[in-house]
Amino acid sequence: MKRLALLLPALLVVALLGGCGAGGQSGGGGVHGSIRVFAAASLTGSFTALARQFEHQHPGTTVQLSFGASSDLAEQIDNGAPADVFASASPTNMRQVVQAGNAEGSKPFASNTMEVAVPPANPGHVHRLADLARKGVKVALCQPQVPCGAVAREVFDNAGLTVHPVTEEVDVKSVLTKVTLGEVDAGVVYVTDVRAAGRQVTGVPIPAGVNASTQYPITVVRGSDNGATARAFEQLVLSAQGQRELAKAGFGRP
Amino acid sequence: MTGAPRARRRTPWPLAAPAILGLALLVLPLVGLLVRTPWRDLVGVLGQAEVLDALRLSLGCATIATAIALVLGVPLAWVLARSQARGIALLRSLVTLPLVLPPVVGGVALLFAFGRTGLLGRWLDSWFGITIPFTTAAVVLAETFVAMPFLVVTVEGALRAADQGYDEAAATLGASRLTVFRRVTLPLVRPSLVAGAVLCWARALGEFGATITFAGNLQGVTRTMPLEVYLAMQTDPVAATALSLVLLLVSVVVLVGLRDRWLSAGAR
16 A cells, blocks of 8 residues: 555656657647558668667657568558558558558669578578579579579579579568578578678679669558657658668668 | 147257357458459469469378378377376477468478478488479478377377277277277267368468478479468559459358268268
């Protein structure tokens, strides 16, 4: 009982302070409260950092992050998932959300190019892109239906190569996993994935002349009940500060 | 008390209410699927070569996995039920572990065992040049790993519940231990054997996580129906529901067909 008596005033003070904080922020453009950001899996590192920076710059805000395959996220949003911001790894999945009437339009904020990832031991002796077409080299690609698979095939077309993968994975992280586990000799992934994997994989660069890229668009989801904060987060991603953070992870300019 | 017999027949409401709720929980999502299915496109979906490939692969692999589970799992169930050896309780919980393991983790575990750099796979690769991942054999292996525990647990439960007096009677009449197992024990647990095999087959048919992680995803080789459904989900959710319905229909037809045969055979 005694402890409760001590706790109550403390709780009251906290509640009052919290109220003040929120009130003060709403005076400054309505940036307060919590937002949910749905972002492509490849943005995990940079968006986690940007969310922390956002919360620091706007006290009283919380950014909840949900990472996944862009196609899954788009599907969730179209089925009524409570997202405030959507950042997609391809214009296709963004279009899906816009066409369903769940966003007005979108802005490109980054681009990503491809790289070959091989296990550190390099069992397939892969040193150039053309090695992927050699017989006996086990290659993992994304399925052609997902962005990383479509872009990888564009690269092969540009280089005039025919590659027969041993597996077509559902997303880029699964391709990377097969490489880090050493089950395949090479996988074609995004530049940012090779960088994020650190020493677990070795990157074999693809010549700029044949490389292809994908655009990352961002939008505020219609029906967001915290539009002001959602727009502020979108602004942060598009700002010089946001672009610096994305460049750190290996993303290119949109 | 003339109403007593009728009252006894009626399901008491403390049972009926949760039973109805339980039924709704299981059936409502399926109704949702049926409502959203584009019935007119169903035939077109079935005609696609890659769908037929996936269906053939799914049915084949699930059946082989069930056969392997029967050959290995029934003796395993017998050992777990009848052995007096120490540590059998530990063994029993090990066998049920794949039931609680998230299938994706199961797939990674299979890679660690049978993959190119795995415990056993390393030697298979360097001695015989055999690599299991990304082959149809890997699909069967993944499905067996995930589905066999269902069979083992079901049959083991029946073996423990079965009256061992019949086994002993047969033994005193001079039957060898193997004959007792074949002619007395197995027929006694037949219903559970059938139930276990059906559960195992159904679980193998729907297997997704371990398959995609361990066996990969390639048309005609490792892309089973659940993988095909997931693939369709990425581009055309409506086609995905049509595909899952095909899988549902095929399994219902097979299960109902088998059930009639087994039941009539069991009644003889």
